[in-house]
Amino acid sequence: MTSKNNKPFLGFGLGLRSDHYQEIIDQQPKEIDWFEIISENYMIDGGKPLYFLDKIRQDYPMVMHGVSMSIGSTDPLNMEYLQQLKNLIDRVEPIWFSDHLCWTGVDHKNMHDLLPLPYTEEAVNHIADRIGQVQDFIGRQMLIENLSSYITYTTDAMTEWEFLSAVCEKADCNILLDVNNIYVSSYNHHFDPLEYLKGVPAERVWQHHLAGHENNGNLIIDTHDHPIIDPVWDLYDKTAALLGPVSTMIERDGNIPPLADVIAELNRAREIATPHYHANHA
Amino acid sequence: MPEELHALQHRFQDYLEGKSEDFIKDIVSSENALAEHRLGAYYNAYRIRLIDCLATDFPVLRKEVGAEAFEYLVLDYLKLYPSEHPSVRWVGRHMVEFLQHSTHENRDFLAELAQFEWAQGLSFDAANSDQIFTMDAMAVIPPEQWPSMSFAFSPSTRWLDLYWNIPPYWTALDTDGKAPQKQIEEYPTRWLIWRKDLRPNWRSLEAAEAWAIEASFKGANFAELCEGLLEWFGEESVAMSAAGYLKQWIHDEIITDIIINA
Numbered sequence: 001m002t003s004k005n006n007k008p009f010l011g012f013g014l015g016l017r018s019d020h021y022q023e024i025i026d027q028q029p030k031e032i033d034w035f036e037i038i039s040e041n042y043m044i045d046g047g048k049p050l051y052f053l054d055k056i057r058q059d060y061p062m063v064m065h066g067v068s069m070s071i072g073s074t075d076p077l078n079m080e081y082l083q084q085l086k087n088l089i090d091r092v093e094p095i096w097f098s099d100h101l102c103w104t105g106v107d108h109k110n111m112h113d114l115l116p117l118p119y120t121e122e123a124v125n126h127i128a129d130r131i132g133q134v135q136d137f138i139g140r141q142m143l144i145e146n147l148s149s150y151i152t153y154t155t156d157a158m159t160e161w162e163f164l165s166a167v168c169e170k171a172d173c174n175i176l177l178d179v180n181n182i183y184v185s186s187y188n189h190h191f192d193p194l195e196y197l198k199g200v201p202a203e204r205v206w207q208h209h210l211a212g213h214e215n216n217g218n219l220i221i222d223t224h225d226h227p228i229i230d231p232v233w234d235l236y237d238k239t240a241a242l243l244g245p246v247s248t249m250i251e252r253d254g255n256i257p258p259l260a261d262v263i264a265e266l267n268r269a270r271e272i273a274t275p276h277y278h279a280n281h282a
Numbered sequence: 283m284p285e286e287l288h289a290l291q292h293r294f295q296d297y298l299e300g301k302s303e304d305f306i307k308d309i310v311s312s313e314n315a316l317a318e319h320r321l322g323a324y325y326n327a328y329r330i331r332l333i334d335c336l337a338t339d340f341p342v343l344r345k346e347v348g349a350e351a352f353e354y355l356v357l358d359y360l361k362l363y364p365s366e367h368p369s370v371r372w373v374g375r376h377m378v379e380f381l382q383h384s385t386h387e388n389r390d391f392l393a394e395l396a397q398f399e400w401a402q403g404l405s406f407d408a409a410n411s412d413q414i415f416t417m418d419a420m421a422v423i424p425p426e427q428w429p430s431m432s433f434a435f436s437p438s439t440r441w442l443d444l445y446w447n448i449p450p451y452w453t454a455l456d457t458d459g460k461a462p463q464k465q466i467e468e469y470p471t472r473w474l475i476w477r478k479d480l481r482p483n484w485r486s487l488e489a490a491e492a493w494a495i496e497a498s499f500k501g502a503n504f505a506e507l508c509e510g511l512l513e514w515f516g517e518e519s520v521a522m523s524a525a526g527y528l529k530q531w532i533h534d535e536i537i538t539d540i541i542i543n544a
Contacts, residue, residue, distance in 0.1 A: 040369045046410035048480040068368035074288035081368045106291045110365040111298055111328050126284045150323040152310040218315040221323055
């Protein structure tokens with residue numbers, strides 16, 4: 001199935017986690033259409049993670065999702081990292097690869113966090129240029145994901161969705177639109193999430209993330225260690241109505257439940273989105 | 283170079299590392315959350331994430347020093363060795379060196395404990411072997427070619443020379459068993475570590491085998507092994523002893539190939 005503008009529609013997938021390796025191999029669940037892997041977890045020489053990766057790849061399509069490209073950093077691009085990424089892409093043959101609209105450190109340090117960028121023209125130009133370099137080096141288009149953020153810079157000159165759209169238009173890359181992250185940031189920064197959804201170029205949105213989070217009252221923290229909450233499901237419903245068929249997956253990184261529980265969430269995503277897709281195609 | 287972005291990122295990183303609070307003025311405060319509160323989310327996440335990561339890499343070191351002391355240990359570690367690698371897999375690569383130079387009263391023991399845990403990790407995701415040499419393959423090598431045999435080992439194979447009784451101590455704590463007394467010897471014991479069935483394995487080596495495996499790694503052939511092992515065995519039994527080691531290594535699945543040098 002493809003959407004109206006011929007972007008691939010992979011269906012409904014899960015983040016591949018080591019806790020589920022054996023269950024996946026034993027049961028080969030049909031409800032999971034594809035898997036997303038964290039690229040860095042497999043940038044190793046051998047052993048158990050690559051053993052299971054290769055085995056599961058035989059049965060499922062995959063996409064690769066990175067956390068360390070640091071596309072927004074003012075350090076030079078890490079070419080050693082990009083070569084490793086390219087090697088992994090050659091091994092996995094993913095449908096696409098993605099990373100975050102963020103930076104992770106400067107002066108060759110890595111904070112191992114997805115740090116937000118100021119929404120300025122300077123940053124748009126800098127990041128779009130670097131995405132172009134990455135796409136040239138890898139030889140493929142990439143997807144860039146919106147963050148959950150907890151801060152607003154005093155220098156911001158545009159909204160987050162304007163910033164994301166400007167970067168992706170200028171770099172000619174696609175978007176991994178994380179619905180939970182939109183919800184989290186809209187709560188933390190008091191904006192209307194529907195404005196966000198209407199403000200991004202729909203034809204560039206190739207993938208969605210869904211996840212749980214932790215509400216600390218004043219701030220929501222994007223923890224990926226809880227089930228998805230109802231307001232995020234509601235937002236996903238509106239997203240599917242607005243953007244049409246977009247490959248969707250669920251991320252779970254902490255308090256990882258049995259595979260059946262995550263599959264149940266995945267089925268809920270399918271039940272919410274599919275009627276909109278059929279309506280769009282009618 | 284985008285100068286403003288560069289300066290901003292420096293101020294943010296300095297804040298995360300606890301070096302400066304200048305970055306607070308770059309952040310908008312709101313009624314529901316002041317800038318300090320918002321930044322706290324990042325300040326804490328940086329520490330918690332890397333404490334959790336190193337707790338995974340050094341689970342028994344954490345048990346040995348206690349959870350709270352381990353957190354302080356990691357925070358001190360990060361001040362000296364901030365991560366410079368894209369993958370969290372390598373954050374702990376300087377832990378042994380850090381502990382060796384620490385002021386901790388058990389620093390020698392803790393450094394060896396960390397060394398053992400890090401070596402397990404290196405073995406866990408070392409490169410795969412293209413093949414494993416088997417006893418069946420061994421059986422077809424004509425006896426006259428034995429003296430010129432040399433050996434290739436799986437990339438996951440390594441050894442540690444430990445003065446303390448680390449592996450049995452580690453096993454006891456890892457399984458929540460009663461830890462044995464810490465014991466230090468005058469001379470180190472060599473521990474062979476390798477991956478088998480996707481898991482790290484280890485065993486201690488007697489002095490003769492410790493020498494033999496190091497010599498084999500360096501390219502010694504079977505005849506040279508026998509010659510060196512004369513230090514431990516008589517002429518009548520040395521070939522049998524060397525063959526015994528070789529059989530054990532094949533059983534351990536650490537030999538990937540036997541090369542016959544004509």
